[in-house]
Amino acid sequence: MRVGRISRAFAAAVGAVILFAAAAADQQGLIDYRKDVMLSMAAHLSALTELLTVDLDLDEDHVEAQATSLGLNAQLVSSLFPPESDQGDTSALPGIWQRPEQFLARAEAAEREGRNLVAAAESGDREFMVQSLSRLADACRNCHREFRFEEED
Numbered sequence: 001m002r003v004g005r006i007s008r009a010f011a012a013a014v015g016a017v018i019l020f021a022a023a024a025a026d027q028q029g030l031i032d033y034r035k036d037v038m039l040s041m042a043a044h045l046s047a048l049t050e051l052l053t054v055d056l057d058l059d060e061d062h063v064e065a066q067a068t069s070l071g072l073n074a075q076l077v078s079s080l081f082p083p084e085s086d087q088g089d090t091s092a093l094p095g096i097w098q099r100p101e102q103f104l105a106r107a108e109a110a111e112r113e114g115r116n117l118v119a120a121a122e123s124g125d126r127e128f129m130v131q132s133l134s135r136l137a138d139a140c141r142n143c144h145r146e147f148r149f150e151e152e153d
């Protein structure tokens with residue numbers, strides 16, 4: 001059964017984490033986690049854009065949940081790139097660690113809009129939300145253009 005398989009895999013993964021907790025931080029594990037956070041932001045961004053642009057006949061809880069999830073994850077960006085996470089199966093460019101101030105400025109732009117999105121979700125201010133979402137999408141693109149090895153977004 002699907003759920004059983006997932007929970008067994010989850011239990012195995014948690015077991016592995018507990019077993020190796022004393023060892024050095026898992027670099028590829030951090031990179032994989034970083035990609036998952038990025039992918040989750042991309043999914044929340046699409047979901048929120050759909051909610052704001054198409055009449056889906058869903059209540060405000062959906063808007064609030066997608067905006068809050070995206071906003072909270074966006075506030076984690078600067079902590080996803082510790083120095084030892086530059087090697088492995090990654091599209092992160094070396095500039096991240098060579099020009100940390102520029103990179104941090106890009107990350108902070110995303111984090112700022114993440115905070116704004118959460119605030120917009122709490123207040124229910126649609127206009128503020130749309131503006132924050134648009135500025136956050138710019139922040140994603142601006143960072144990728146400079147610091148991610150990838151032709152398209």
Ligand code: HEC
Pocket residue numbers: 031034035036038039041042043045074077089090091092093103106107108110136137139140141143144147148149
């Ligand atoms: C400060 C820089 C920065 C910001 C801001 C940023 N990203 Fe990223 N993103 C990266 C880097 C670097 C990678 C490559 C990560 C890797 O391969 O280790 C990446 C990878 C990705 C990926 C590919 C993940 C994969 O499976 O390989 C997606 C999708 C993504 N980002 C979406 C987003 C979205 C959506 C936002 C905005 C809400 C965003 N990113 C904000 C730097 C950033």
